[in-house]
Amino acid sequence: MRIASVVGTRPQLIKAAVLQPLLRARHDEVFIDTGQHYDEALAGAFVGELGLAPPDYQLGVGGGSATEQTAAMLSRLEPILAAERPEVVIVYGDTNSTLAGSIAAAQLRLPVAHVEAGLRSFDRRMPEEINRVIADHLATWAFAPTPTAVENLAAEGRTRGVHLVGDLMQDLAARLSAEVRDPAVLGPIELRLAAQSAGLRLRPGRYLFATVHRAENRQPAALRAWAELLGGVASEARPVILALHPGTAAALDAAGVRLAPAVRVIEPQGYRTTLALQLHAAAVLTDSGGVQREAAWLGVPCLVLRSATEWLEAVADSGGRMVVVGLDATRAAAELDRLAPADRAESIARDRATGLRLEPAGAAAAIVAALEEGVGSRESAS
Ligand code: UDP
Numbered sequence: 001m002r003i004a005s006v007v008g009t010r011p012q013l014i015k016a017a018v019l020q021p022l023l024r025a026r027h028d029e030v031f032i033d034t035g036q037h038y039d040e041a042l043a044g045a046f047v048g049e050l051g052l053a054p055p056d057y058q059l060g061v062g063g064g065s066a067t068e069q070t071a072a073m074l075s076r077l078e079p080i081l082a083a084e085r086p087e088v089v090i091v092y093g094d095t096n097s098t099l100a101g102s103i104a105a106a107q108l109r110l111p112v113a114h115v116e117a118g119l120r121s122f123d124r125r126m127p128e129e130i131n132r133v134i135a136d137h138l139a140t141w142a143f144a145p146t147p148t149a150v151e152n153l154a155a156e157g158r159t160r161g162v163h164l165v166g167d168l169m170q171d172l173a174a175r176l177s178a179e180v181r182d183p184a185v186l187g188p189i190e191l192r193l194a195a196q197s198a199g200l201r202l203r204p205g206r207y208l209f210a211t212v213h214r215a216e217n218r219q220p221a222a223l224r225a226w227a228e229l230l231g232g233v234a235s236e237a238r239p240v241i242l243a244l245h246p247g248t249a250a251a252l253d254a255a256g257v258r259l260a261p262a263v264r265v266i267e268p269q270g271y272r273t274t275l276a277l278q279l280h281a282a283a284v285l286t287d288s289g290g291v292q293r294e295a296a297w298l299g300v301p302c303l304v305l306r307s308a309t310e311w312l313e314a315v316a317d318s319g320g321r322m323v324v325v326g327l328d329a330t331r332a333a334a335e336l337d338r339l340a341p342a343d344r345a346e347s348i349a350r351d352r353a354t355g356l357r358l359e360p361a362g363a364a365a366a367i368v369a370a371l372e373e374g375v376g377s378r379e380s381a382s
Helices: 010-026 039-048 068-082 098-105 127-138 147-155 168-180 183-193 219-235 245-257 271-279 290-300 312-316 331-339 345-355 363-381
Strands: 002-007 028-035 088-092 112-115 140-144 160-166 208-211 242-244 263-268 283-288 300-306 321-323
Touching: 002 010, 002 098, 010 028, 010 039, 010 088, 010 168, 010 290, 010 363, 028 068, 039 127, 039 147, 068 098, 088 098, 098 112, 112 331, 112 363, 127 147, 140 168, 140 321, 147 160, 147 312, 147 321, 160 363, 168 363, 183 271, 183 345, 208 363, 219 263, 219 283, 219 331, 242 271, 245 290, 271 290, 283 290, 283 331, 290 300, 290 312, 290 321, 300 331, 312 321, 345 363
Parallel strands: 002 028, 002 088, 088 112, 112 140, 140 160, 208 242, 208 283, 242 263, 283 300, 300 321
Antiparallel strands: none
């Protein structure tokens, strides 16, 4: 089979890193990076860390508005896909790269496979929601990570070509969680982070880990609200470690919003470091879809800094450890008291790491098997 994979952002590089080895074991893959995330910490680092092949095409389309980006990607993708003629074009998630990959392929009559299909926030103000809906309806294969995603697709009349395959990110977290289970991994991370945040100490259960990057949380009022929320739960004894996305950093700067001193800002981190920082934290605060699920798989309390989540199963299966708090500072503080009380958070974190057993979802194998079957039957029908 000849496959083209289109990626562009951090979570897409991470997902591609799980699927790529299985694809390449039996098939030809043309790997296309749109360059949507062009920052080294957001993109480049993952290629080396997760063993991704270097892209065959680097489109270099970073920056600009969503429309400008999508348009530039479309015009660069078209001649590449037309020349390569893959039997399937794989797109991931819900970004501009997903949208452009889907449209460019569909216009060339190339079948699209959408990984992470069927997620819905039911909020069309989110750019991601628009991208998902379009990608799902252009796709020949809709690879859904959860039963809710399958139901969402059915509610929109989409049942053919829908495959419930589980979550690729779980495959990766399961594979690498053993490497970060021992709290001793925090030592070298602490040393490395000293250059970014002087005097930062990392002890299991004695810090909170946070990420914030969604467009809705880059608006001035939202920036002020979550900055206050993080400042309210951070203390010298239990700082918030905020792995700050460069887009969010720029938005904070532009709005003149300052973070409290106990909110320790660090650069975006590599995958293993992020997994380790989550596992050994007292709790995670995030608006990231990936970080939410990882926290759920690791069993770490997680406050979701959004008004809704697409990951209903993660909340339902968390035994109350995952809570959608929005930007409500009072609620966030109360949930942290309940889920990670300061006097017990360290022993809770140590027990969690010791008892961690995370199984892979088998999503990568299920996707490859469905494509092999589907492409084979399309060929024999033509
Ligand atoms: N991540 C990372 N470094 C960081 C923050 C996040 O490696 O500093 C990882 C995280 O562990 C998860 C993925 O990036 O695997 C989530 O990506 P992101 O939050 O950018 O996007 P989303 O999941 O919201 O689409």
